[in-house]
Each structure stands twice: as C-alpha cells, then as structure tokens.
Amino acid sequence: MESQRDPHLWKQAKARVGFRMHFRSYLVINAGLWLIWALSTSFLSGSFTKQLFPWPLFAMLGWGIGLAMHYVSVYNWAGKERSMAEQEYQKLLKQSVS
Secondary structure, eight states: OOOOOOHHHHHHHHHHHHHHHHHHHHHHHHHHHHHHHHHHHHHHHSSSSSOOOOTHHHHHHHHHHHHHHHHIIIIISHHHHHHHHHHHHHHHHHHHHO
C-alpha cells in the first residue's frame, strides 16, 4: 500500500529535482560553448597564442544569474513561504473570530 505524500514536501522535492536538472544543463551546455570557442579560436588563429574574446562568458553570466535565482527560490524561500502563509492564516483566523 502506497503511503500518502505530504503535498508540500512533494512539491518541494520536485522543485529541488528541477533545480538539479537546470544546473546539469547549465554545466553541460556551457562546457560545450567553451569547447566550441576554444576550437574555433585555435582554427582561426592557428594557435592559442592569439585568442579571440571569450564570448561564452556572456552565456555563463546571464544564465548564471537565472540559475542563482532558481537556487534561492528552491532552497531558501521554500520553507519561509509556508511559514509566512501559516502566520497569515492564523492572523486571518483571529480577525474572523473577533
């Protein structure tokens, strides 16, 4: 018999898995972009002595900001949101009783 899942914990678990998948995609794709940059630079200049501007930095920076925001929303705010909602609920209960 399958045990009942706590819906809040299940939602949090799915969010954490989603972040891990996002992080893996970030690593794999950015590694590929750096590889493309390194190979194209070596073919264009003939050696690694004269390098072109490292354009993969733009992708890493932009996507990294989004990844950091995703991390904060999943790991830092998940518990606080529930406690804030419960505090607000208690406040509304007190107001409705008065």
